[in-house]
Amino acid sequence: MMNKFISIFLVSALLNTCSGQDENPPKISLPKINNYEAKLIVDGLSIPWGFDFIDDNDLLITEKSGKLYRVVNDLKNIVSGVPAVYYRDQGGLLDVAIHPEFEKNSIIYFTMSMEEKIGRGGNTALYQAKLNGFKLSEIKLLYKGKPNSKSGKHWGSRIVFDKSGHLFFSIGDRGNRSENPQNIYRDGGKIYRLNLDGSVPSDNPFVTLSGAKSGIFSYGHRNPQGLAIHPITGVLWEHEHGPRGGDEINLPKKGKNYGWPEITYGINYIGTKITDETEKDGLEQPIYHWTPSIAPSGMTFLNSEIYPEWKNNLFVGSLKFQYLERLIIDNEKVIYREKLFDKVGRVRCVKMGPKGFLYFTVENKGLYKIYPIK
Numbered sequence: 001m002m003n004k005f006i007s008i009f010l011v012s013a014l015l016n017t018c019s020g021q022d023e024n025p026p027k028i029s030l031p032k033i034n035n036y037e038a039k040l041i042v043d044g045l046s047i048p049w050g051f052d053f054i055d056d057n058d059l060l061i062t063e064k065s066g067k068l069y070r071v072v073n074d075l076k077n078i079v080s081g082v083p084a085v086y087y088r089d090q091g092g093l094l095d096v097a098i099h100p101e102f103e104k105n106s107i108i109y110f111t112m113s114m115e116e117k118i119g120r121g122g123n124t125a126l127y128q129a130k131l132n133g134f135k136l137s138e139i140k141l142l143y144k145g146k147p148n149s150k151s152g153k154h155w156g157s158r159i160v161f162d163k164s165g166h167l168f169f170s171i172g173d174r175g176n177r178s179e180n181p182q183n184i185y186r187d188g189g190k191i192y193r194l195n196l197d198g199s200v201p202s203d204n205p206f207v208t209l210s211g212a213k214s215g216i217f218s219y220g221h222r223n224p225q226g227l228a229i230h231p232i233t234g235v236l237w238e239h240e241h242g243p244r245g246g247d248e249i250n251l252p253k254k255g256k257n258y259g260w261p262e263i264t265y266g267i268n269y270i271g272t273k274i275t276d277e278t279e280k281d282g283l284e285q286p287i288y289h290w291t292p293s294i295a296p297s298g299m300t301f302l303n304s305e306i307y308p309e310w311k312n313n314l315f316v317g318s319l320k321f322q323y324l325e326r327l328i329i330d331n332e333k334v335i336y337r338e339k340l341f342d343k344v345g346r347v348r349c350v351k352m353g354p355k356g357f358l359y360f361t362v363e364n365k366g367l368y369k370i371y372p373i374k
Contacts, residue, residue: 089152205255226299317347
């Protein structure tokens with residue numbers, strides 16, 4: 001076990017960043033004292049894609065390669081019974097989430113890239129299972145995206161729950177922007193809403209439309225790898241990878257179209273235009289976008305007294321620039337950004353634990369816990 005501390009380095013992210021309607025957020029004075037440090041509490045992880053808490057000293061962590069760990073008192077234990085993962089490129093074992101009533105039913109959920117037939121590609125799948133010690137049982141496939149794709153790109157995929165008994169999860173456009181995100185008869189480029197047993201809510205937006213994917217909640221997304229429920233309003237928040245520029249924060253609403261690739265603030269990776277349009281009637285605007293891209297992954301609101309100046313702030317990992325980002329939100333607008341733990345590595349996931357501490361995972365390192373400096 002590494003006993004490594006990283007002192008926080010707070011600098012403003014003065015990038016060329018704006019929302020769809022506003023100029024750059026105003027500069028705000030930075031703290032002159034470093035108040036927090038991050039301790040690596042679980043090491044030896046390659047790509048720790050997702051994690052969730054059973055209790056403060058008991059959590060699950062996914063490895064993209066296909067391993068699921070149950071970490072008890074900071075010690076890793078492999079959980080058996082995970083279905084075969086279609087491990088390629090950006091695909092693998094992705095997010096994991098504990099059922100809201102886990103103490104009663106021992107149910108967990110996880111997403112992964114799944115190959116139905118060898119050589120015919122795959123798509124994102126959502127599973128439910130019971131966790132018995134270090135073994136899964138009663139494994140059920142709740143949802144599988146179709147059609148399959150041989151692309152290894154843009155699988156999504158995060159899982160969150162609202163207070164009304166719904167599960168939200170995401171599937172990326174699977175690298176097929178021309179056919180998937182704008183088509184409600186195909187999976188990919190969507191946010192989905194299901195009941196906790198995997199059934200489709202009767203008030204989902206396309207339930208009565210013949211042939212449409214009834215699990216869809218919102219569409220026109222590129223590659224959503226961040227979902228969070230606001231602790232005060234209960235509103236769903238989402239972020240997604242843009243192309244070159246145009247990473248977005250959206251507030252997905254039922255049946256709404258978020259525009260990809262009809263509108264975007266990004267361009268192709270080779271520098272060519274995708275479209276001249278950044279706004280269009282009938283398509284929703286992001287409340288914020290990062291340009292240049294930070295490659296966002298993981299997303300959580302912090303509702304804790306442990307870090308008083310961070311309460312109700314939004315936290316997002318940056319894969320590209322290798323830091324944890326803090327965003328201050330005012331009336332659903334980003335008014336300030338701050339770079340935390342600069343160059344710590346590719347931050348893949350971030351969550352608040354049961355006792356209010358903030359945790360994040362870093363590729364090729366492991367799980368960090370943030371402590372106030374005494």
